[in-house]
Amino acid sequence: MRVDLRSDTVTRPGPAMRQAMAEAEVGDDVYGEDPTVTVLEAQVATLLGKPAALFVPSGSMANQIGMQLLVAPGEELLADSDAHVVSHEVGAAAAIGGISTRTWPTRGGHLDVDTVAEFIRTSVGYHTVATRAVAVENTHNRGGGTVIPLATLRALRELTDAHGLGVHLDGARLWNAHVADKVALSEYGAVCDTVSVCLSKGLGAPVGSVLAGSAAHIDRARVLRKRMGGGMRQAGILAAAGRYALDHHLERLADDHARALRLANALARFGVTDADRVQTNIILLDIPGIAKFAEAAAGQGVLVSVMGPHSGRLLTHLDVDDDGIDHTIRVLTELLSTKVY
Numbered sequence: 054m055r056v057d058l059r060s061d062t063v064t065r066p067g068p069a070m071r072q073a074m075a076e077a078e079v080g081d082d083v084y085g086e087d088p089t090v091t092v093l094e095a096q097v098a099t100l101l102g103k104p105a106a107l108f109v110p111s112g113s114m115a116n117q118i119g120m121q122l123l124v125a126p127g128e129e130l131l132a133d134s135d136a137h138v139v140s141h142e143v144g145a146a147a148a149i150g151g152i153s154t155r156t157w158p159t160r161g162g163h164l165d166v167d168t169v170a171e172f173i174r175t176s177v178g179y180h181t182v183a184t185r186a187v188a189v190e191n192t193h194n195r196g197g198g199t200v201i202p203l204a205t206l207r208a209l210r211e212l213t214d215a216h217g218l219g220v221h222l223d224g225a226r227l228w229n230a231h232v233a234d235k236v237a238l239s240e241y242g243a244v245c246d247t248v249s250v251c252l253s254k255g256l257g258a259p260v261g262s263v264l265a266g267s268a269a270h271i272d273r274a275r276v277l278r279k280r281m282g283g284g285m286r287q288a289g290i291l292a293a294a295g296r297y298a299l300d301h302h303l304e305r306l307a308d309d310h311a312r313a314l315r316l317a318n319a320l321a322r323f324g325v326t327d328a329d330r331v332q333t334n335i336i337l338l339d340i341p342g343i344a345k346f347a348e349a350a351a352g353q354g355v356l357v358s359v360m361g362p363h364s365g366r367l368l369t370h371l372d373v374d375d376d377g378i379d380h381t382i383r384v385l386t387e388l389l390s391t392k393v394y
């Protein structure tokens with residue numbers, strides 16, 4: 054048995070999703086003529102309570118376009134230091150958007166609005182850079198799938214409104230937050246100007262993200278997407294997978310969360326993870342010599358992600374079922390009991 058828990062991006066489209074892709078009605082989306090893409094964009098915009106949305110190849114592109122819409126070159130974006138938009142998009146904010154960033158260290162991906170308030174700098178003289186927007190991530194990836202409560206996001210919105218700043222929400226796993234906290238997706242849409250969502254993480258589509266925002270923002274986003282080489286032609290084949298995923302794989306994320314918690318509880322007995330921190334589908338591991346541990350686990354078909362000398366993580370997803378979790382618990386608890394690390 055092979056159980057790949059390195060990421061929720063490793064899922065492969067099943068027969069029904071492939072069928073939907075094969076049968077998709079398509080056109081040239083750069084001309085705005087692909088009906089399947091248009092329907093997907095409208096569907097996501099409606100879910101998020103935004104007037105418009107744009108299908109893009111990746112979450113990174115969705116985030117970078119979203120931030121470019123809110124922050125001009127030479128202006129500033131605030132985010133936490135573990136935010137994907139600053140730490141895992143290979144410097145795109147600076148290299149492509151000309152965006153200056155300032156960051157604060159996070160504690161477990163939790164958002165502290167008072168900290169954001171301290172960082173905002175709106176009056177500029179000859180030396181400083183004006184803050185134009187704040188980026189937040191929900192759920193927080195490096196924090197371990199941490200859900201940002203709606204009340205915190207509302208407090209952030211109040212703060213940013215008071216200073217005339219924009220908010221970009223990196224919602225690569227916003228679906229997981231929605232399912233875990235039972236908050237309507239449109240409530241998240243209401244607290245930000247731009248929001249990105251991934252179709253290729255927990256939802257299990259092979260490719261694609263969507264950026265949602267105002268009609269004016271999305272008009273402009275279409276230009277920025279083309280500039281970055283993200284204009285796609287008969288993209289309805291990909292959008293069809295996203296539509297299938299939204300219709301069939303959204304509410305089932307609760308199963309991934311339950312499996313992650315079951316696995317975390319089994320591992321917590323060894324002091325290598327804190328099950329209380331598992332809110333969604335990500336389990337952070339703290340094991341000295343994790344590389345050796347991961348290698349031994351891989352030998353028995355369980356793939357663990359190694360993040361640092363003693364840190365790793367496990368993610369549950371569409372392609373991991375209860376048997377997979379049972380197998381993982383057997384393999385990992387055996388390695389931990391015999392101290393193979």
Ligand SMILES: *Cc1c(COP(=O)(O)O)cnc(C)c1O
Pocket residue numbers: 111112113114116137138190193194223225226251254262
């Ligand atoms: C995966 C992810 C993205 C987007 O990644 P791509 O690989 O570019 O699709 C953005 N933000 C977060 C928090 C992510 O986990």
